[in-house]
Amino acid sequence: MPRPRRRVLGLVLALVVLTALLTLSVMIGSTAIAPSVVWHALFDPSAHPDQFAIRDFRLPRTIVGLVVGAVLGLSGALIQALVRNPLADPGVLGVHAGSSFAVTVAVGVLGVREARGYMWFAFAGALVVTLLVLALGSTRKGSSPVVMVLAGVCVGAVLGGAREAIQLTDPDAFDAMRYWNAGSITGRPLDVLWPVLPFFAVAAVLAFAVSGPLNALALGDELARAQGVRLARTRVIAVLALTLLAGGATAIAGPVGFIGLMVPHVARWIAGPDQRWIFAYSVLLAPSLLLVSDILGRVVMRPGEIPVGIVTAFVGAPVLVVLVRRRKASGL
Amino acid sequence: MDFGRRALVLRRGRIAVRLPWRPVVVCAVLAAAGAGMAVLALMTGSYALSPGQVLSALTGRETGFVQEVVVEWRLPRVVAALVFGAALGVSGAIFQLLLRNPLADPGIMGFTQGSYTGALIVILVVDGTYTQLAGGALLGGMATAVAVYVLAYRRGVKGFRLIVVGIAASAMLDSLNTWLILKADLDQAMSAAAWGAGSLNGVSWNQVLAGGTCIAVLLLTAGALSRPLRQMQLGDDAAASHGIRVSPARLGLILVGVALTATVTAASGPILFVSLVAPQIGRRLARSAGITLVPAAFVGALLCLASDHLAQHAAPTPLPVGIVTVVLGGGYLGYLLFTEARRRL
Numbered sequence: 001m002p003r004p005r006r007r008v009l010g011l012v013l014a015l016v017v018l019t020a021l022l023t024l025s026v027m028i029g030s031t032a033i034a035p036s037v038v039w040h041a042l043f044d045p046s047a048h049p050d051q052f053a054i055r056d057f058r059l060p061r062t063i064v065g066l067v068v069g070a071v072l073g074l075s076g077a078l079i080q081a082l083v084r085n086p087l088a089d090p091g092v093l094g095v096h097a098g099s100s101f102a103v104t105v106a107v108g109v110l111g112v113r114e115a116r117g118y119m120w121f122a123f124a125g126a127l128v129v130t131l132l133v134l135a136l137g138s139t140r141k142g143s144s145p146v147v148m149v150l151a152g153v154c155v156g157a158v159l160g161g162a163r164e165a166i167q168l169t170d171p172d173a174f175d176a177m178r179y180w181n182a183g184s185i186t187g188r189p190l191d192v193l194w195p196v197l198p199f200f201a202v203a204a205v206l207a208f209a210v211s212g213p214l215n216a217l218a219l220g221d222e223l224a225r226a227q228g229v230r231l232a233r234t235r236v237i238a239v240l241a242l243t244l245l246a247g248g249a250t251a252i253a254g255p256v257g258f259i260g261l262m263v264p265h266v267a268r269w270i271a272g273p274d275q276r277w278i279f280a281y282s283v284l285l286a287p288s289l290l291l292v293s294d295i296l297g298r299v300v301m302r303p304g305e306i307p308v309g310i311v312t313a314f315v316g317a318p319v320l321v322v323l324v325r326r327r328k329a330s331g332l
Numbered sequence: 333m334d335f336g337r338r339a340l341v342l343r344r345g346r347i348a349v350r351l352p353w354r355p356v357v358v359c360a361v362l363a364a365a366g367a368g369m370a371v372l373a374l375m376t377g378s379y380a381l382s383p384g385q386v387l388s389a390l391t392g393r394e395t396g397f398v399q400e401v402v403v404e405w406r407l408p409r410v411v412a413a414l415v416f417g418a419a420l421g422v423s424g425a426i427f428q429l430l431l432r433n434p435l436a437d438p439g440i441m442g443f444t445q446g447s448y449t450g451a452l453i454v455i456l457v458v459d460g461t462y463t464q465l466a467g468g469a470l471l472g473g474m475a476t477a478v479a480v481y482v483l484a485y486r487r488g489v490k491g492f493r494l495i496v497v498g499i500a501a502s503a504m505l506d507s508l509n510t511w512l513i514l515k516a517d518l519d520q521a522m523s524a525a526a527w528g529a530g531s532l533n534g535v536s537w538n539q540v541l542a543g544g545t546c547i548a549v550l551l552l553t554a555g556a557l558s559r560p561l562r563q564m565q566l567g568d569d570a571a572a573s574h575g576i577r578v579s580p581a582r583l584g585l586i587l588v589g590v591a592l593t594a595t596v597t598a599a600s601g602p603i604l605f606v607s608l609v610a611p612q613i614g615r616r617l618a619r620s621a622g623i624t625l626v627p628a629a630f631v632g633a634l635l636c637l638a639s640d641h642l643a644q645h646a647a648p649t650p651l652p653v654g655i656v657t658v659v660l661g662g663g664y665l666g667y668l669l670f671t672e673a674r675r676r677l
Contacts, residue, residue: 157662313507317500324496
């Protein structure tokens with residue numbers, strides 16, 4: 001099949017899969033709820049207890065999963081294109097550590113206990129860390145992807161240690177943080193989503209705006225410059241978008257790893273090397289992966305639940321192993 | 333070999349050992365610093381002592397309470413920090429040499445996390461004794477190493493593939509550990525997490541002797557395997573042409589490296605970054621062409637002891653040593669960033 005048709009067809013297919021998973025996510029849980037009840041809960045609400053479960057718990061959770069997944073996928077694709085490293089992940093730039101640290105300070109030092117309250121700290125922490133990493137990663141000749149990743153690792157390590165120090169000296173904070181730190185989309189009211197959505201929208205626009213220059217960047221700095229790409233500006237915009245995406249997602253769901261690592265590979269595999277298509281595919285495929293993981297986490301240990309961040313690590317790590325075994329990891 | 337430098341030649345009958353001056357001097361200085369640090373650590377605490385009291389307690393001239401404080405309370409911890417630090421330094425040096433990658437590290441490749449998982453299962457599920465815990469940690473670390481090695485094996489083991497498979501394994505084990513802690517009740521979870529940060533709190537002579545014996549045997553094995561290790565730095569083909577059987581030598585070295593970290597993890601919990609940083613600092617101080625095991629051991633020991641001292645006395649509440657090594661290690665990585673990476677890129 002010629003590539004353009006394959007790409008569009010694949011995109012439609014991804015949309016169908018995502019829709020199916022959204023439905024499943026609302027239906028499946030500690031009790032399975034029939035599709036007709038789901039339908040009525042959405043369009044013909046009454047006081048039926050199953051409808052409460054859907055409207056108050058499963059629907060918000062599914063929507064949060066949809067948004068967080070899409071955002072994580074896009075941020076993963078963006079960071080892999082930016083640092084030209086197929087194994088990069090938002091966690092690598094220290095964004096998770098930055099959010100985690102800020103939230104720990106909020107919980108442990110300032111006594112914030114509500115998700116809506118510490119969300120802003122997570123967001124600010126991610127922003128500060130990304131700016132710091134960007135500053136650390138800039139050499140006199142401009143910013144370098146390798147230095148930036150190293151800067152991310154080192155900032156992440158220092159903040160992780162500091163976070164742990166606070167947690168260990170404050171049992172209350174430790175208890176409050178245990179679940180957030182695992183990465184979960186349970187019990188997040190839709191209210192936590194609204195303030196972050198505008199940032200996500202801006203970030204998505206920025207990401208797609210630099211997707212063209214990022215294509216040129218894949219050929220190397222020299223060739224990209226020869227094609228008239230303004231390297232510094234492209235990178236600054238990409239990093240800004242990345243912070244908004246990864247920081248916001250971490251703020252809502254805690255550190256959920258591997259989605260941003262895996263999805264762009266699958267996207268690249270289907271769509272080829274064009275970043276614009278990779279971004280589009282990542283946005284559609286990542287929520288599917290997140291929802292599958294979340295559903296799995298609900299079903300496997302019924303009636304208990306496994307936080308989605310733990311499931312994605314268990315799904316993602318083998319995929320990473322397969323990737324490095326199969327080829328030299330699909331290059332950029 | 334570098335014949336251009338002045339070297340110290342030790343002769344005894346027909347055996348001669350040729351040592352370059354600089355590493356010898358560096359190691360001597362590091363040993364002196366370690367001894368000084370040890371005396372300082374023995375002096376400091378809620379019951380402060382003078383250097384003279386410490387020395388006479390060590391030589392047996394002082395008896396009673398002072399002797400008990402120094403020899404029974406503080407000395408095991410100091411010895412543990414030195415021995416464990418040396419073990420971590422050598423372990424890191426082995427992996428960095430084998431994989432020819434300055435980022436190769438038992439912590440990055442998941443072996444440390446595997447040991448932690450093994451020990452966590454013993455703590456949370458069986459609520460086991462120290463011996464069971466050590467066994468669990470050793471088993472977990474070894475199982476992880478075997479799994480990572482097998483998964484990375486494909487017509488030989490390439491450094492890049494091994495590291496990436498290791499990162500995958502450590503991520504998976506990290507979340508398994510998080511899950512285990514999540515499921516536990518708060519008290520158990522707190523103590524497991526404190527142990528998981530890497531702490532020398534309450535290390536007793538029994539643990540030091542058991543761990544120390546293991547580590548001594550492993551260090552001797554590492555020394556015996558250091559010739560093939562040096563040859564393999566030039567590449568597998570070059571080593572093979574010098575008569576080294578590369579695959580068994582590599583397997584043996586990996587086993588020794590894993591066992592070293594697992595022994596430390598069993599006794600103290602994961603102390604990260606020492607194994608990453610010590611070989612690099614050792615190489616810079618000794619100005620050797622590549623990583624060498626002995627300076628790495630000395631730097632590791634000093635680093636671990638100094639970090640533990642900081643962890644105990646610098647913060648308002650005593651912290652696990654692992655937190656200090658993580659912060660210091662991250663800072664060192666930042667320093668590398670500003671010097672090396674900037675100059676090169």
